[in-house]
Amino acid sequence: MTWDITGMAAVANVGATPGEIFAALCAGQESRRLLRAFDPDKYRAAYAYEIDDRPEGGGDLPRRATRWLTSVVRQAAADAGLGEDLAHVPVLVGTTMREQRSLELWWRDGADVALADLHFGTALKESFGACTTYTFANACSASLYALGLATDMIEAGLADTVVVAGTDAATEGGFGTLDRVQNDIPDALRPFDATHKGMLMGEGAAAVVVQRAGTGSGPVHARVRGVSMNCDAHHATAPDPDGITRAVQDAYRRAGVQAQDIDLVMLHGSGTPRNDQTEASVLRRIFDGAGTGPRMTAIKAMTGHTLGGSGLLSLLMAVLAMKEGTVPPVLGLTHPIPEAAGLRLVQDAPAAGTLTIAQIDAFGFGGINAVAIVEAAR
Numbered sequence: 001m002t003w004d005i006t007g008m009a010a011v012a013n014v015g016a017t018p019g020e021i022f023a024a025l026c027a028g029q030e031s032r033r034l035l036r037a038f039d040p041d042k043y044r045a046a047y048a049y050e051i052d053d054r055p056e057g058g059g060d061l062p063r064r065a066t067r068w069l070t071s072v073v074r075q076a077a078a079d080a081g082l083g084e085d086l087a088h089v090p091v092l093v094g095t096t097m098r099e100q101r102s103l104e105l106w107w108r109d110g111a112d113v114a115l116a117d118l119h120f121g122t123a124l125k126e127s128f129g130a131c132t133t134y135t136f137a138n139a140c141s142a143s144l145y146a147l148g149l150a151t152d153m154i155e156a157g158l159a160d161t162v163v164v165a166g167t168d169a170a171t172e173g174g175f176g177t178l179d180r181v182q183n184d185i186p187d188a189l190r191p192f193d194a195t196h197k198g199m200l201m202g203e204g205a206a207a208v209v210v211q212r213a214g215t216g217s218g219p220v221h222a223r224v225r226g227v228s229m230n231c232d233a234h235h236a237t238a239p240d241p242d243g244i245t246r247a248v249q250d251a252y253r254r255a256g257v258q259a260q261d262i263d264l265v266m267l268h269g270s271g272t273p274r275n276d277q278t279e280a281s282v283l284r285r286i287f288d289g290a291g292t293g294p295r296m297t298a299i300k301a302m303t304g305h306t307l308g309g310s311g312l313l314s315l316l317m318a319v320l321a322m323k324e325g326t327v328p329p330v331l332g333l334t335h336p337i338p339e340a341a342g343l344r345l346v347q348d349a350p351a352a353g354t355l356t357i358a359q360i361d362a363f364g365f366g367g368i369n370a371v372a373i374v375e376a377a378r
């Protein structure tokens with residue numbers, strides 16, 4: 001069973017469309033900026049990967065995550081030829097923080113934020129007439145969880161078309177918590193490099209339109225072969241290699257593929273030593289004996305960690321990589337960690353090749369894991 005991806009949209013710190021983001025990733029330009037959203041004097045870390053849409057002179061605005069959400073849903077729906085009437089199309093949203101930043105601004109600055117504005121469903125109904133909306137706060141795996149649930153809805157006959165999205169804005173509570181609990185002070189997010197010191201927040205949103213195979217009226221960007229989800233609940237923050245291994249193997253089973261069939265892996269790559277070591281070690285075991293192994297990259301080195309939408313953003317970049325036959329490099333990767341020895345991490349410059357099947361990893365706090373398998377549409 002496969003599901004067609006017929007619409008795509010995304011916004012991040014390096015671009016306002018999937019194509020712009022992909023081109024920036026391939027160019028490999030440094031994209032971190034000095035922190036603007038919050039008072040940098042309060043924190044050890046001085047950088048973030050923010051979208052530059054705040055007022056001149058600093059400060060912040062409420063409902064930014066909601067604005068990005070409605071923007072990418074509108075663009076993805078248009079890309080799929082759906083128009084703006086989504087009254088009969090379910091919309092599933094994955095997020096980590098929802099509109100927590102708006103709540104912070106209301107509490108601290110008295111920003112005008114109504115209770116209903118804290119729910120993404122309010123804006124989706126106002127903008128698109130969406131009657132069926134669900135929000136899933138499944139940490140960093142949220143948007144891939146939403147994708148898996150969308151394929152389940154289609155398979156169960158509940159819908160022929162589902163819009164899946166993810167969105168998150170940087171929150172002071174989240175930034176401050178990470179700033180205090182990470183052992184080192186990261187000045188950049190450097191996944192799988194020996195210099196990695198931790199995670200830095202990014203911002204953005206992504207959306208796809210998923211349809212029952214063959215039912216769409218327009219071109220198919222790619223096909224979802226399978227999505228696995230689990231929650232191993234091993235530890236509040238530390239990833240569990242067994243839980244991640246089960247997620248990857250279940251994704252292969254659902255997609256009807258084996259390790260040797262994978263051409264590209266979009267790594268979770270959060271830049272934290274524990275995550276990078278665990279993910280690399282798991283993949284070394286999985287691809288042991290699977291020929292030369294797939295190309296691998298990690299886009300958070302340029303986008304920062306976009307939280308709940310990060311899995312879906314990586315999926316869109318995988319689709320474009322398969323279309324272009326090009327894999328963006330991992331920015332700043334010069335000395336891979338020992339656990340990554342033998343993995344085909346793309347360094348320095350984009351790598352060219354024929355790419356047919358991609359694996360997308362998303363692993364969240366609490367052992368909330370999701371893995372998607374996507375096939376090129378040829």
